[in-house]
Amino acid sequence: MSCKKWWIPHRIDVIFARMEIASLILARQVAQLGSFAAVARAGDVDPSSVSRAVASVEAQAGIRLFNRSTRSLSLTAEGAAYLERIGPALDEIAAAGEAAARVRSTPKGLVRLTASVAFGCECLVPLLPELREALPDVELDLVLTDQRVDLAEQGIDLAIRLAASPQGDLISSKLRATRYMVCASPDYVASHAPVASPADLREHACLRYTLPGLRAAWWFKSKDGSVQEVPVRGPISISNPLALRAAVREGMGPGLLTDWLVADDLANGRLVQLLPEFQATASEFETGAWLLYPSRSQLPRKTRAVMDFLKARLGQSASGGL
Missing domain, CATH: 3.40.190.290 (D-Maltodextrin-Binding Protein; domain 2)
Structure with a gap:
């Protein structure tokens, strides 16, 4: 019996340049689980979308990956060889995604925080050791001043202001009430x-x-x-x-x-x-400490992490209702 040759590209980057990685991943999952329906259930997607993804891979690769019938689905020889060849590359992509997720889950970088001298000395400085332990990859530049600084002009990520209510166009979140x-x-x-x-x-x-x-x-x-x-x-x-x-x-x-x-x-x-x-x-009965920052939609994870830390340690529930 003659051995039919099929096309298997020697450069993996050619494969990934020609088709969506998501479609390749779905195709390999079909091979692993044995049906379009099983992959659809696992990913909570429509079976037709899985079928279309596989068809797209086959069209781009120029081979048939699966033998299909009304009762069964099996890999073709070409399909088995093809998926085996691209498997390591897909594994590397998955590993890179997991590494990126770990980086995203670990706040990292410089956060510039401004507060009044008194609030900074009394409430923030005592928390610095705990903050360093909780957020070891975050660098904190603590700008203590009683002047009302312009956050954008001074490159400030986060401000704590003491007032009855926040003024201006900054996004605000109440840290705690004060009296x-x-x-x-x-x-x-x-x-x-x-x-x-x-x-x-x-x-x-x-x-x-x-x-x-x-x-x-x-x-x-x-x-x-x-x-x-x-x-x-x-x-x-x-x-x-x-x-x-x-x-x-x-x-x-x-x-x-x-x-x-x-x-x-x-x-x-x-x-x-x-x-x-x-x-x-001497002014208003209802006053508070407010967290202010320039934009909600572009709030970096490092800034969010510092905010969450401050709320946990200085927020109303953490202060015993003072």
Whole structure:
């Protein structure tokens, strides 16, 4: 019996240049599973699409891969030789895809994150060891400034802003709610007139924040929702929250401080909260820490990974409801 020769290209790149890799993969799956229907069920696709893919491979290769009948499907000799020849190349493509998926699943690269000096020192710097362990291939450039930087101009990937609500056209995601409270040192409380109501603060030299609009008065909301404004005075105003907290710790007077800045001090007794039954503020009662970034549709995986880390460690559920 004469041996019929069939065409098998010697260069694999010629094969892949002529047809879609997906069709080649489907053809090999048909050979492995023994039917178009089995491949269709495995891939949750229409059997006709599998048939068309195989027909496309046969047309491009110029050979018949399978003997078909109403009851059976079997490889032709040409088909068996053809699929055996291209098998290693398909395996390499699959391995490359898995490697690429692993790279995609491992966040990698530089992320520039900006925040205020106080929030960065108090909330972000203590998390750096844990972040390095969780995201070992991410480089973090932490830009701490109290200036409102332009993210695009400065090449910033992610910003944390403290505000009642985010302003501008950046995409925002609330990291956590924040609230303010009047605090003083235990020594100050012991040596000065008691503060039983917001109005009592009129008799105290309060430590005030320098920003315009935050120096002249503090606002208080009671449990029944009523709001009162209390003028505050004092010889010292400070522009930095960390320095303001330090002055309060030194017993120089009551100060209005945010929860994330005094949580540890209240827990260890270094500071005492005055008027805990009231909500306090110098501007808005509903404030928060917001994650801001330039674009949702083009958010790199490395930036998303840093965001998810910050939400897990600093988000509302992680903060114990502060």
